[in-house]
Amino acid sequence: MKTRKWRKHKLSEVADLCLGKMLDKKKNKGELHPYLGNIHVRWGRFNLEDLPEMRFEKHEHDRYGLKSGDLVVCEGGEPGRCALWKGQVPGMKIQKALHRVRPHKSLDGNYLLYWFLHAGQRNYFDQYSTGATIKHLPGEKLAKIEIDVPDLPTQKKIAGILSAYDDLIENNLRRIAILEEMAQSLYREWFVHFRIPSEVLAQAGLPAELKLVDSELGKIPAGWEVKKLIDVTSKIGSGATPKGGKDAYKSEGISLIRSLNIFDYQFKHENLARIDEKQAAKLSNVIVEVNDVLLNITGASVARCSMVPPAVLPARVNQHVAIIRASPESDPFYILDTINSEERKRQILSLAQGGATREALTKTTIENLEIVMPSETVLQAFSKIRKNLFDQCQILDQKNQNLRKTRDLLLSKLLS
Numbered sequence: 001m002k003t004r005k006w007r008k009h010k011l012s013e014v015a016d017l018c019l020g021k022m023l024d025k026k027k028n029k030g031e032l033h034p035y036l037g038n039i040h041v042r043w044g045r046f047n048l049e050d051l052p053e054m055r056f057e058k059h060e061h062d063r064y065g066l067k068s069g070d071l072v073v074c075e076g077g078e079p080g081r082c083a084l085w086k087g088q089v090p091g092m093k094i095q096k097a098l099h100r101v102r103p104h105k106s107l108d109g110n111y112l113l114y115w116f117l118h119a120g121q122r123n124y125f126d127q128y129s130t131g132a133t134i135k136h137l138p139g140e141k142l143a144k145i146e147i148d149v150p151d152l153p154t155q156k157k158i159a160g161i162l163s164a165y166d167d168l169i170e171n172n173l174r175r176i177a178i179l180e181e182m183a184q185s186l187y188r189e190w191f192v193h194f195r196i197p198s199e200v201l202a203q204a205g206l207p208a209e210l211k212l213v214d215s216e217l218g219k220i221p222a223g224w225e226v227k228k229l230i231d232v233t234s235k236i237g238s239g240a241t242p243k244g245g246k247d248a249y250k251s252e253g254i255s256l257i258r259s260l261n262i263f264d265y266q267f268k269h270e271n272l273a274r275i276d277e278k279q280a281a282k283l284s285n286v287i288v289e290v291n292d293v294l295l296n297i298t299g300a301s302v303a304r305c306s307m308v309p310p311a312v313l314p315a316r317v318n319q320h321v322a323i324i325r326a327s328p329e330s331d332p333f334y335i336l337d338t339i340n341s342e343e344r345k346r347q348i349l350s351l352a353q354g355g356a357t358r359e360a361l362t363k364t365t366i367e368n369l370e371i372v373m374p375s376e377t378v379l380q381a382f383s384k385i386r387k388n389l390f391d392q393c394q395i396l397d398q399k400n401q402n403l404r405k406t407r408d409l410l411l412s413k414l415l416s
Contacts, residue, residue, distance in 0.1 A: 006150045012143035014107045019075065019139050020094035021064045023054060030057035034089055035064075038077050038097040043270060044117060044166065046072075046083050056093055064093045064100075069109040071101040071116065079137035080125035084113045099142055106152060110159035115147055118415045121408065148415065158414050165407035172396045172403075179396075180265050183389045187337040190382055191374065194221055204377035217372055224374050230367035232335070235325035237363070238297060239286035239317040242279040249273045254280040255315035257288065257308070259296040262321065264340050267294075267306045269401060280316055286323060288315040291332040293324040295339065297361040303348045305339045307332065307390060311398055322366060331379050333386040338371050 011017065020035070021028075034051040041047075056064060066072065068087040073080060075097050082101075085092070094100055103109050119125060128145055129135040149155070189195045198208050212219040215226050230236065242248035242256070249256070256273040275283075288294075288308050296304040298320045308315065317323055324339075326332040338344055348369065352359040373379070 005154065006148055008146045009149050010143060011101065011145045011147055014104050014147070014149060015071075015112070016102045016104070017139055017143055018063060018100045018102075020096045020098045020100070021054065021056070021060065022096045028055040030055045030060065033091050033093050035093040035095050036066075036072060036098060037095045038074050041072055041074055041081055041083050041098065042268075043081055043120065044083055044113065046085075046088065048088060051089070054093065054095070061091075061093075066092045066094065066100065067102070069103065071103070071109060071112050073099040073101055073116070073137070073142065075099055075138070075142075076134065076136045079129045079135050080116060080120050082113065082116045082120075084109055099137075099139065101142075107149060108152060108155040108159055110163055111155035112147070114159060114162050114411060115415060117408075118411050119145075119147075121412075161414065162407055162411060165403050165410075169400050169403050169407075172400050176393050176396050179389050179393050183265070183337065183386055184340075186382070186385060186389075187334075187341065190378070191334075191338070191372070192341065192343075196378060200378060200381045203381070204375050206375070206378075215372070217370055220372050221374070224372055226370050227373050228367065229324070229335070229369040229371055232327055232330035232371065232373060233325055234327045235323060236366055237286055238319050238322045239283050240319045242275050242282070248275060248279055250276055253277070255288075255312045256283075257294060257312065257315055257317045257321055259299060259301050259304070259318075259320040262294050262296050262301070262304050262306050264304050264345075265306055265336075267309050267312070269309075269312070269397075272312060275316070280314075283316040286317050288313060288317060288323060289325065291326070293326070293332055293336045293339070295322045295324055295361070295366070296320060297322045297366070298359065302352050302359050302361060303339075303345055305336060307336050309394055309397060311394070311401065322361070322363070324366070329376070330373070331383040331386075333383055333390065334374075334379060335371070337386070339369075344369075344371075 032053040033056050035054045036046070037052065039047070040051070066085045068085060070085045071082055072085055072094060073082040101112070103112055125137060128141040129137050130141065194210050194212070201208060201210070210221040213222045217226055220226070251274065253274040253276045256275045258273060260271055261268050290308070290310055290313065292308045294306055294308055294317065296302055324335060326335050339348065348361065351365050352361050
């Protein structure tokens with residue numbers, strides 16, 4: 001698609017660049033504003049959950065503030081990872097771990113995003129990054145990055161073709177979020193407020209008005225039991241990191257699930273590592289199976305929990321992730337939702353032991369976690385509805401995986 005109208009420009013020639021503000025609670029003054037850090041920027045999108053706040057003075061608003069059309073680029077961690085800001089949260093600022101790239105009128109922000117995505121897929125930013133182990137993309141290096149810039153109509157045409165796929169992806173993500181909220185509401189209604197449909201109670205031989213009795217975990221319906229997680233599971237265990245570090249990771253092979261793939265209820269496919277059969281054989285004791293619950297057990301993401309998507313199997317887990325496999329008389333979706341419930345999450349976080357550098361959940365702690373087990377009929381009725389919601393999410397998730405593959409194929413053809 002390239003013609004004689006394409007030109008190479010240093011990024012500083014076609015955009016204004018700015019590094020975010022240093023986080024220093026003692027020195028920073030002004031009013032509190034939400035800000036983005038490195039962890040909030042993924043490839044092509046933002047994670048806007050649990051945004052932190054920092055103090056900014058009036059004269060800093062323009063310097064560190066975001067406007068619709070700004071490209072937010074990671075300085076460290078995975079240099080070059082970026083997403084386009086579209087005004088999702090008013091008054092948003094950026095922390096020092098991020099660059100703000102504000103395109104000139106001759107450069108379309110959406111085109112710039114897709115150029116960066118394509119460059120990231122080709123490891124183009126490596127030549128500009130500094131650091132032997134932890135890579136960084138300082139401002140002076142970012143400014144020198146050479147980008148291919150066609151005329152503005154061509155930029156908009158390329159961006160329009162590719163954004164059509166991203167719009168479909170975003171729509172599916174919204175549908176997934178709705179389904180997940182329905183699942184969470186179902187759990188709260190049945191097992192927090194004990195408002196179970198009368199037909200389910202009748203089928204279980206229970207009265208329409210449940211009698212609540214005292215237990216170790218507070219009031220629960222009569223006939224329900226408090227059990228330890230080890231008593232309702234057939235496996236609890238974590239894996240290990242293959243020898244060789246990142247050199248052990250392959251472009252294809254067996255999935256290696258890490259903590260960065262697991263969020264509450266959601267499994268993130270990006271950055272999913274792959275290992276070969278030889279490495280996988282060394283982790284044969286942590287083979288992931290359908291309907292396994294995955295729990296982060298170390299670091300800042302400790303206690304995050306999701307279900308394994310069938311699409312990533314066959315898979316193993318590393319040492320930062322625990323497999324929790326429900327026993328036949330239990331239910332994986334009930335275990336998942338219980339761990340992710342607000343009260344149980346607080347309890348799990350309080351049990352995480354502070355090690356030398358990070359918090360951690362031990363195998364014994366997980367095994368001894370107490371859980372309320374409802375009657376078999378109620379559990380089966382819940383599982384049927386909950387599995388249907390999960391399956392719908394997986395269908396949408398698989399559509400998104402296919403859309404991303406198609407978009408990336410077009411991305412390569414349009415920009416190479």
